[in-house]
Amino acid sequence: MEIVFVVQPSDQIFHELEQAIVAYSSDLLCLRIKDTGEAAQIIKKFLNDSFEEEEVEKYFSGDKPDSFKIRLFVLDVESIAHLDVGIFEKMQKMLLNTPLGDEENPPGFLLTDSTPEDVEMKKFLSPYIRNLIVTPFDPMTLKGFIKAAFDGNAPISTDLYTHKCSVEIEMLKSVHIKRLTELGFRTLSKREIAVGRKAKYLGKVFGDPPNHFVFAQCYTNRPQENGLFESSFSFFGVSQDHLNAIRKDILQASDSYEMAFDKASSSKAQSILAVVCTDDGLVSNATQYISERYDSVKVVHVSSMEEYEKVKSNGDLDGWMLFESVLSEDSELHKVYEEVSADKRKKLFISSSGFVNSFEKMQALDGFDDHFFYPLDRFYFIRKLRQAFPEWKIKEGQDFGRKCREGDFEIDTALPIEIHSVSEIHLAFHYYREIRIGDVRRFRFQLPDDPKQEITLQGVCNYNNKISEGKVDCEFILYGLKELDLRFIRQWMIKTNATKDN
Structure with a gap:
């Protein structure tokens, strides 16, 4: 018995x-x-x-x-x-x-x-x-x-309706913030983050839904005595609204202060930044902001293929700044984008078509070190340049830091996953590795016709099945569901099914 x-x-x-x-x-x-x-x-x-x-x-x-x-x-x-x-x-x-x-x-x-x-x-x-x-x-x-x-830890078998689909949602994981600045944040984690890795982060510190998220990339890791890693992240492609929300959070904190930049071991006598753009007016603002604070930095405006060919092999060139206009099919400089993306020197991108609001946009700019939204925020722009080019010489009496506050709060990192089945009690998706049985993840669902309507549900990993190298079928039992959660899941399944049929 x-x-x-x-x-x-x-x-x-x-x-x-x-x-x-x-x-x-x-x-x-x-x-x-x-x-x-x-x-x-x-x-x-x-x-x-x-x-x-x-x-x-x-x-x-x-x-x-x-x-x-x-x-x-x-x-x-x-x-x-x-x-x-x-x-x-x-x-x-x-x-x-x-x-x-x-x-x-x-x-x-x-x-x-x-x-x-x-x-x-x-x-x-x-x-x-x-x-x-x-x-x-x-x-x-x-x-x-x-x-x-x-x-137990077996494939989910249920009499409930199981919605077969191919829909992208986000899997969330908590990240502990140690410090927040105007330019990025520092975290403590159990593992080292790959330098250059870009990811999506959500939190009320970045603003109100549905745009309460930013993209950021890791640029340093420092091992700690307790076996943890302190990782530093730089914002990538944030909007003016994001900057306003972040600054407000920092200034309202009781422990906010001006944080100095680390001093460069040496500064260059002459620095060169090539700005690739077909519009003189757009370049003038960037040039003005740089000349106000930096000494011996020469901004070279590249507006033709002839000028590009001359500057690209210059050994003193520190980096590139590309404006979105070069991507136009009508632009003579259209083919420059791919070449510059592969260049090992620092690369910055400036657009006026909105902040980086999707993984697709982020991945399209994978070869770039930073992304700015036009019109440029003067204070953010010059401080990000300091982060990108620490060797640039600051003008006498024009040194500056950045606003920051010490942190002791959590945000979420979001990873896009494509679920292939979901019911009122579980979901399943393919992942690049096994997830430990019993591990907890949170999942963010948005209604396809109204992204402002969203919900975050918790799930516990119940089963893994390795399909092939780098492809594992992972199943999660949804955990602690309330009546409101169930209503949302049912509505989500109905609307994603209707979207699929259309």
Whole structure:
């Protein structure tokens, strides 16, 4: 016989749980107990074969089985609020060392709660906890979550509608911010970030939805004594609205201050920046801002292929600045873009067509070190140049730093993933590597016809299947879903299906 222990003070909720459990398998015995302490006593008595007659009647209706396995604990969150999450691992390992545990179907834990907004969800995220189901239950998803809890780390099999699709959403991961500046931020992480890697970051510090995100690239890593890495990131292609929001956040912080730039070991007697642009007026602003602060920096305006051929082999050239106008098919300089993108010198891009707001835009500018939005923000522009060209000589009396504040908050990094199936209890997608079973990720969904309508859901990795080298099918069980979440998922499936049909 297989047993499920249930700690649930509500008669109605217990009855709904019992129905769903027995519907999964009529061979399961559902034992209602007052707390985990009572479960421990039952386990002890069974191992010692020391049940009293009235206990046999109470728990087994007078017919105690010769043997049983414990499959699941369904626990009300309030009953375990005092426990550390590590206890679940210990309980499972202890049971597996007795006749009551089964290695192929190890005992798991399922939580229920009526007020998930009051629960610190992170506290109950563990590979040993199958899920947190919110009451009042949705009957269909309850059956799905119960089945998934019993099936364990196996492919999701559900009677619920599963939406087959090929839709891009974002997988989120928390990033701890150590310092925020006008130009970027510093993080602490467990691993070293590849220098030059660009990624998307979301947070209220960057503004209001739907544009509360920026792209940034890593430019340095510093190992720390505690085994962590301090990584520095530089904003890439941010808008004026982003800069305004970031500056507001910094200036409102009680610990904001002016942070000096690191002094360059040496400065060049003569520096050259080639500006490739067909419009004299656009170049004049950039030239003026540079000449106001920097000494001995020569800006060479390249407006023809003849001028480009002359300047590209100049050994004193520090870098390139390309304006978006060169991308026009009508521009004589159109073919310069690909050549400059591959140049090993610093490369800057300036556009007037909006900030970098998609992975496609970011990837199209992958060969560039920075991107600016026109009209140029004078203060941001000259400070970013200082970051890009630390060897440039500053004019006497014109030195400057950048505003910053020390941080102790989190933002999210967002990675685009293409999901191939989703239901009200799970989602699946192909990924370049396995994700550890029990690892938690958050997923950002947006309605296709209204990106302002979005929701972020938590999921726990339940299953991996390696398809080929660099391609793994990953399945996640959605965790702690509320009624609002379920309504959004249903609406999202309907609208993505309608979009696909159109």
